[in-house]
Amino acid sequence: MFNKGFKCTAVVRRLIPWIVLTKVMLVLYCLTATRQVNISPTQEKTCPLSVAKTSPGNITGSPDSKQDCSPKVNIMFMKTHKTASSTILNILYRFGEKHKLRFALPDRRNDFCYPQPFLCSQVKDYRPGECFNIVCNHMRFNYQEVSKLLPPNALYVTILRDPVDLFESAFHYYQKIIPLTWSISGNNKLTEFLNNPEAFYSPEAINSFYLKNLLFFDFGFDNNLKVNDPRVMKEIQYVSKRFHLVLIAEYFEESLILLKDLLCWSMEDILYFKLNVRRTSSVSRLDPETRAKALQWNWADWKLYEHFNATFWERVEAYGRTRMERDVKELKRRNAEMRATCIEGGDAVEAQRIKDTHFKPWQPIGEKSIMGYNLRNDINPERRSICAKMLTPEIQYLSDLGVNLWVTRLWGWLKDYIL
Structure with missing residues (x-):
């Protein structure tokens, strides 16, 4: 007893x-939370048409672009969860900061009140009718509101990832803030969940959206649609109409080359280091049976990914396979040069080995599984600034851009020192 x-x-x-x-x-x-008020997109409350013609005159495009191509500066990047989107975010931050573009930034936290649907009023210091060049932080997509912030010629871009790998990553990262999963026993909680997901999932439960069709949820759709529900294909067609380019995380370099081509940017503009990457030992290796269960559970996400994976390769074919191979090779060469120039030891290290707190990435509760970088001490002063920016995680970069992240930092303090 x-x-x-x-x-x-x-x-x-x-x-x-x-x-x-x-x-x-x-x-x-x-x-x-921002009080949700639906405002019809009237002209006086929407970004004026005249701003669409405005672009900084000192930006030069890609040398091998068409003569009539000019760099695009009005961009909506729909940042999806666990899809290498943090790396794209860093590219956009650097480009926008370099060319003094105007970001629509969140306020007090690093996202736009996610998981609420996006509202213009969630933008820092927003006033109706204001225009921005770039919108790129986490949100639950709401086209009617986003379109009020950007000129009509803005380009909409997003990125997808294999839904099984995304589910594994999201489960690992968010499981400790999803109360219904706390009762799962055993060492392999992900497998136990997939063996009987309905026992640990409810659409109304706190943070449950992280566990099912997370991509669908991020786009603002119902993530609990059943297998073969016709609304799934309807929503996929909606994304097709709204987004000019859908990147694929598994083909990251090819995606960046297509992005460069769409935006008429230079190769230098898309150089990157992988950010927010987990150490290999923390990744669960799923057997074929478990992968099949994860795929079935995330069926809507799979259909979304399947559709845009196909259209992605159509874009690659249109770009030219030989040309793509050449450009990917050049991108990898340039990235390798930057790694050698900027990163101490040339690669990512465990969180506890990162010396400068400015380069320490956000970690999930109770773990230090996200890796980061150390900046070399002997960098040429001309390169030091760009190297530092390429290594800077999202939270720190937002602070550098002037966002007061007191809510995010309070949550980080609770997470790291109380729990």
């Missing part, structure tokens, strides 16, 4: 921090 009482008390004590955490999250969510 004593042992049972002791075990029960121990379990309760372990749950208390998580209960407190959930309460704190809800309070912060309410403090930062």
